Amino acid sequence: MADTQRFRVLPASASVDEPRTAGDGTEAAGGGYRLLDRETFEPVALAAEGHDAPVTDLRAGYLVDAELDWTTSDPTVASVEVVRPTLYAFADEVDPMFEAARETWERAQAAGDPMNTQVLRNTDSEVTGALYVFAESGDRGRFEEFFDGSRPLEPLVDRVNDEREPAPREVFVLRALPAAFTAVAVTLRKGGQLAETMRDTYDCPRPDEPLVPDES
Structure with missing residues (x-):
């Protein structure tokens, strides 16, 4: 089942220990993709792979409308649209x-x-x-x-x-x-x-x- 919501793209969780070099990107070794739900202000950890949308091209700070598929243990991104490319x-x-x-x-x-x-x-x-x-x-x-x-x-x-x-x-x-x-x-x-x-x-x-x- 897919659900479209507005999110803020967060830095990759796999790079929290090295924030100096990880702050602008979303991609990290082993995945670690994360979004912030704009309604609840809760971070959402995404699956490391299996996305239909170009998750690796997102950058931390982007405001996006994303359609998440929650049928897997960690959600995947079915579609994404950049609303405002803040960095x-x-x-x-x-x-x-x-x-x-x-x-x-x-x-x-x-x-x-x-x-x-x-x-x-x-x-x-x-x-x-x-x-x-x-x-x-x-x-x-x-x-x-x-x-x-x-x-x-x-x-x-x-x-x-x-x-x-x-x-x-x-x-x-x-x-x-x-x-x-x-x-x-x-x-x-x-x-x-x-x-x-x-x-x-x-x-x-x-x-x-x-x-x-x-x-x-």
Whole structure:
């Protein structure tokens, strides 16, 4: 039996231990494909093989409409359509963290708050994105929770889309070294200057996107 729902594509679970290099893709050794149900915010682990849709061409962060076949122990994807090709990227042990994130975290510490937020602007004072910082704690921190979907990034992305027209974004999840806090930067423009700077600075190569038309 097939069921069509809206999902967010998550990074491959088989690569959770190496998030620096796995954040942009869905494919991993042995499968590990995962989606986040947009209604329940629950991660869905997919079968490693047997999909009728091009699952290996999906990228973490894509918003998709997918038809899942639940007749197997782990669901397979019967069909998929990319609704909005947002991209997620993850980088751990970032040193140095970019200045706006450090300043936002310092203000959170001064206020005794576990999180803080700031609007990102370029040198012309134009808004380029939104920044959120979260305190890390324990063996399993915010970074891992954002990576595996147990703490969805959806509310942060939705907030930007609610304030502006929904559009493809790029979302960078960066954990500082030492691991005091995790920063989440949501860029307004996919492929814009802020996104390209983040990728160059934190070694997050832009993935190929076979399912997205080339608009260049």
